Amino acid sequence: xxxxxxxxxxxxxxxxxxxxxxxxxxxxxxxxxxxxxxxxxxxxxxxxxxxxxxxxxxxxxxxxxxxxxxxxxxxxxxxxxxxxxxxxxxxxxxxxxxxxxxxxxxxxxxxxxxxxxxxxxxxxxxxxxxxxxxxxxxxxxxxxxxxxxxxxxxxxxxxxxxxxxxxxxxxxxxxxxxxxxxxxxxxxxxxxxxxxxxxxxxxxxxxxxxxxxxx
Amino acid sequence: xxxxxxxxxxxxxxxxxxxxxxxxxxxxxxxxxxxxxxxxxxxxxxxxxxxxxxxxxxxxxxxxxxxxxxxxxxxxxxxxxxxxxxxxxxxxxxxxxxxxxxxxxxxxxxxxxxxxxxxxxxxxxxxxxxxxxxxxxxxxxxxxxxxxxxxxxxxxxxxxxxxxxxxxxxxxxxxxxxxxxxxxxxxxxxxxxxxxxxxxxxxxxxxxxxxxxxx
Amino acid sequence: xxxxxxxxxxxxxxxxxxxxxxxxxxxxxxxxxxxxxxxxxxxxxxxxxxxxxxxxxxxxxxxxxxxxxxxxxxxxxxxxxxxxxxxxxxxxxxxxxxxxxxxxxxxxxxxxxxxxxxxxxxxxxxxxxxxxxxxxxxxxxxxxxxxxxxxxxxxxxxxxxxxxxxxxxxxxxxxxxxxxxxxxxxxxxxxxxxxxxxxxxxxxxxxxxxxxxxx
Amino acid sequence: xxxxxxxxxxxxxxxxxxxxxxxxxxxxxxxxxxxxxxxxxxxxxxxxxxxxxxxxxxxxxxxxxxxxxxxxxxxxxxxxxxxxxxxxxxxxxxxxxxxxxxxxxxxxxxxxxxxxxxxxxxxxxxxxxxxxxxxxxxxxxxxxxxxxxxxxxxxxxxxxxxxxxxxxxxxxxxxxxxxxxxxxxxxxxxxxxxxxxxxxxxxxxxxxxxxxxxx
DNA sequence: CATGAATGAGCTTTCATTCAT
DNA sequence: GATGAATGAAAGCTCATTCAT
Numbered sequence: 001x002x003x004x005x006x007x008x009x010x011x012x013x014x015x016x017x018x019x020x021x022x023x024x025x026x027x028x029x030x031x032x033x034x035x036x037x038x039x040x041x042x043x044x045x046x047x048x049x050x051x052x053x054x055x056x057x058x059x060x061x062x063x064x065x066x067x068x069x070x071x072x073x074x075x076x077x078x079x080x081x082x083x084x085x086x087x088x089x090x091x092x093x094x095x096x097x098x099x100x101x102x103x104x105x106x107x108x109x110x111x112x113x114x115x116x117x118x119x120x121x122x123x124x125x126x127x128x129x130x131x132x133x134x135x136x137x138x139x140x141x142x143x144x145x146x147x148x149x150x151x152x153x154x155x156x157x158x159x160x161x162x163x164x165x166x167x168x169x170x171x172x173x174x175x176x177x178x179x180x181x182x183x184x185x186x187x188x189x190x191x192x193x194x195x196x197x198x199x200x201x202x203x204x205x206x207x208x209x210x211x212x213x214x215x
Numbered sequence: 216x217x218x219x220x221x222x223x224x225x226x227x228x229x230x231x232x233x234x235x236x237x238x239x240x241x242x243x244x245x246x247x248x249x250x251x252x253x254x255x256x257x258x259x260x261x262x263x264x265x266x267x268x269x270x271x272x273x274x275x276x277x278x279x280x281x282x283x284x285x286x287x288x289x290x291x292x293x294x295x296x297x298x299x300x301x302x303x304x305x306x307x308x309x310x311x312x313x314x315x316x317x318x319x320x321x322x323x324x325x326x327x328x329x330x331x332x333x334x335x336x337x338x339x340x341x342x343x344x345x346x347x348x349x350x351x352x353x354x355x356x357x358x359x360x361x362x363x364x365x366x367x368x369x370x371x372x373x374x375x376x377x378x379x380x381x382x383x384x385x386x387x388x389x390x391x392x393x394x395x396x397x398x399x400x401x402x403x404x405x406x407x408x409x410x411x412x413x414x415x416x417x418x419x420x421x422x423x424x425x426x427x428x429x430x
Numbered sequence: 431x432x433x434x435x436x437x438x439x440x441x442x443x444x445x446x447x448x449x450x451x452x453x454x455x456x457x458x459x460x461x462x463x464x465x466x467x468x469x470x471x472x473x474x475x476x477x478x479x480x481x482x483x484x485x486x487x488x489x490x491x492x493x494x495x496x497x498x499x500x501x502x503x504x505x506x507x508x509x510x511x512x513x514x515x516x517x518x519x520x521x522x523x524x525x526x527x528x529x530x531x532x533x534x535x536x537x538x539x540x541x542x543x544x545x546x547x548x549x550x551x552x553x554x555x556x557x558x559x560x561x562x563x564x565x566x567x568x569x570x571x572x573x574x575x576x577x578x579x580x581x582x583x584x585x586x587x588x589x590x591x592x593x594x595x596x597x598x599x600x601x602x603x604x605x606x607x608x609x610x611x612x613x614x615x616x617x618x619x620x621x622x623x624x625x626x627x628x629x630x631x632x633x634x635x636x637x638x639x640x641x642x643x644x645x
Numbered sequence: 646x647x648x649x650x651x652x653x654x655x656x657x658x659x660x661x662x663x664x665x666x667x668x669x670x671x672x673x674x675x676x677x678x679x680x681x682x683x684x685x686x687x688x689x690x691x692x693x694x695x696x697x698x699x700x701x702x703x704x705x706x707x708x709x710x711x712x713x714x715x716x717x718x719x720x721x722x723x724x725x726x727x728x729x730x731x732x733x734x735x736x737x738x739x740x741x742x743x744x745x746x747x748x749x750x751x752x753x754x755x756x757x758x759x760x761x762x763x764x765x766x767x768x769x770x771x772x773x774x775x776x777x778x779x780x781x782x783x784x785x786x787x788x789x790x791x792x793x794x795x796x797x798x799x800x801x802x803x804x805x806x807x808x809x810x811x812x813x814x815x816x817x818x819x820x821x822x823x824x825x826x827x828x829x830x831x832x833x834x835x836x837x838x839x840x841x842x843x844x845x846x847x848x849x850x851x852x853x854x855x856x857x858x859x860x
Numbered sequence: 861c862a863t864g865a866a867t868g869a870g871c872t873t874t875c876a877t878t879c880a881t
Numbered sequence: 882g883a884t885g886a887a888t889g890a891a892a893g894c895t896c897a898t899t900c901a902t
Contacts, residue, residue, distance in 0.1 A: 212423035267885055551773070
């Protein structure tokens with residue numbers, strides 16, 4: 001329960017949740033993430049949460065409401081570091097070199113991501129099928145993160161550290177590389193042995209210098 | 216219907232499909248891809264296919280069978296170029312430079328990918344929830360492609376074109392970059408305007424040289 | 431079943447009903463009439479009809495649909511004699527005296543009413559709670575019957591058989607008297623002993639001459 | 646609130662009702678009358694009354710209890726004038742002519758009826774489905790009123806004002822005429838324009854002399 | 861007294877699957 | 882082979898009622 005408690009705290013810290021609500025959320029996250037939203041039944045969630053089925057519907061008007069109550073706070077959480085201005089200002093100046101910035105970002109977000117992995121999985125699974133989630137994701141997350149990242153990129157381009165290329169393309173390439181790493185590491189092949197520090201470093205080096213050998 | 220016909224031909228060419236079967240498959244792909252497997256009903260598929268509900272179950276014992284009949288041929292299709300030996304031999308020698316190989320591969324697979332996109336979407340959506348699919352995917356696809364790609368990588372490393380790094384890492388970085396591009400292009404932001412040739416080139420350059428500026 | 435068969439025939443003669451549909455309708459009429467629409471459960475109807483609950487919903491999309499399918503044909507049936515023109519023409523001329531017309535009308539509708547009594551009960555019970563039924567009732571039934579009856583009244587007024595009074599009032603007084611009789615006879619006090627012929631005659635005499643003694 | 650207060654006072658004057666109880670009763674009457682007893686939920690009543698759901702069940706053991714607590718006092722109220730002996734004695738002598746008695750009765754009861762209309766509607770809607778209500782209605786109301794009215798009728802028959810006919814029939818004809826008027830006026834067509842005084846008079850004249858023209 | 865969270869039985873409805881035609 | 886009516890289990894959800902606070 002401790003690990004789950006931490007996940008809940010990460011996601012819902014501001015809100016006041018009763019004991020039953022917590023149990024429902026933990027159970028729902030577990031089952032949604034295991035079977036997918038549509039294939040999960042509220043009765044199964046209730047059983048796993050140890051509450052009556054009616055209790056779920058007292059707190060969440062519909063099953064979809066339950067999904068939303070899980071995914072939307074996640075979105076807020078994910079963009080948090082990009083919208084907190086102080087943090088941004090620090091960021092810009094703190095890291096002279098791109099490599100340092102990348103390393104810090106990956107380190108910084110890694111344990112949040114790991115802890116929230118089940119919820120992130122739900123989010124990506126369900127985004128294609130629920131318009132409101134999709135809209136929220138693109139307008140709240142994608143746009144905001146992109147704006148923030150664009151500024152950073154331009155900063156580093158001005159310093160001559162990053163090649164001249166539209167920010168869109170730079171952002172796409174860098175972000176997919178980082179996410180590709182995390183996706184491989186934690187979703188596709190979590191069962192393999194990973195030297196996290198080494199692979200992080202390799203990913204960063206790749207982003208900076210590619211795979212080609214300089215002669 | 217022509218576009219769908221082509222998709223079917225791509226996927227099921229060897230098998231003999233009756234007219235009704237084709238309609239069922241096309242309808243199922245459409246609905247599975249739009250709503251997800253679990254949220255799709257066989258009655259809706261039957262209606263869209265213009266057949267009776269019973270007809271679906273005459274050809275596919277269960278709903279899951281229908282899913283399998285759609286996704287498994289796709290897997291076979293996707294690895295085809297990597298297992299056809301002749302093609303491989305050609306590949307190895309044909310492209311002196313990594314860039315040329317990457318360019319050719321992307322070009323080569325792009326329209327297959329586009330045409331099969333709905334089915335690919337279904338595959339990735341459902342893999343997490345169906346063990347047999349997952350196993351098939353890892354053992355048939357991931358492993359075979361990785362083996363093939365490893366050989367290629369070692370070849371280019373021997374030629375001194377690619378830096379020394381374990382093939383696993385090289386493969387991961389290269390593949391996620393290519394897939395990240397295609398995913399951004401065709402799934403996340405298909406509505407944006409893309410200069411395909413230019414972005415392909417940027418992706419290749421990124422894989423080879425990264426984002427860092429050489430001074 | 432014979433009595434119920436006749437009821438169904440009266441109500442649904444034009445439509446082709448399968449055996450199961452008939453059973454569902456008969457069961458639904460029985461239970462709706464006994465407990466009221468809202469207090470009846472589809473599972474109880476299914477059990478009484480001897481079909482699976484799903485079967486009900488194959489034929490009637492919703493529970494409300496089932497209600498509508500029962501009540502709307504009744505409305506059509508009830509106004510039938512007033513909209514069939516031939517019948518009307520005959521009516522006008524056939525009965526020289528108002529008394530004869532009233533007697534014929536009561537006789538004519540009595541067994542239809544008795545047979546359809548459970549459905550009529552449902553109709554009046556549910557009209558206050560379902561707008562579409564209410565609208566249909568007022569526009570289809572009330573208006574059409576009133577129009578027809580108004581003409582008759584004016585005819586008899588012209589012949590000097592009925593006092594001068596607006597048709598609305600005449601119609602109201604006559605109709606409520608007839609319905610009041612039938613309501614008392616078949617709904618409120620069906621368990622009392624009734625001399626039907628005698629009470630019919632009394633009702634007619636009352637409509638014509640009232641309760642006051644002429645000296 | 647004033648109109649509702651008056652309704653409550655009419656119905657529950659003897660009992661001591663707390664503020665919450667009054668709100669519950671008013672809300673329940675409103676919702677029962679609008680949707681019917683079975684289709685009304687206690688939670689909706691609680692919300693409309695502005696109390697917690699539990700509060701309803703503190704005052705009324707069950708939902709049915711709430712219905713009974715509304716309908717039974719109504720019955721008592723409705724027969725009140727017929728069982729108060731003094732009033733009866735007065736009645737008998739006060740009105741020489743039947744017409745005057747009818748006029749006085751209609752006038753006398755009209756505003757009570759209007760004010761209690763929602764409750765009366767509930768009563769008639771639910772009587773068919775609740776045996777205790779039905780029994781109470783027949784034994785308390787119907788019988789008592791009939792007894793009282795029979796006496797009156799015989800009195801007027803003795804005076805030669807009413808034709809010789811069994812009291813049952815006379816009562817039925819007179820009562821259905823009066824109720825038919827009130828039902829048309831206040832339930833079926835309340836939206837039409839009514840000249841109340843005129844229609845009352847017409848109804849009385851009809852009861853006395855019928856629709857037939859005397860030659 | 862009053863509250864409202866919690867309950868679990870029961871509701872309407874959907875669904876994959878079967879099978880007589 | 883194809884059909885679609887029939888099934889009954891299970892779905893999401895509502896509700897009257899209870900009870901700790």
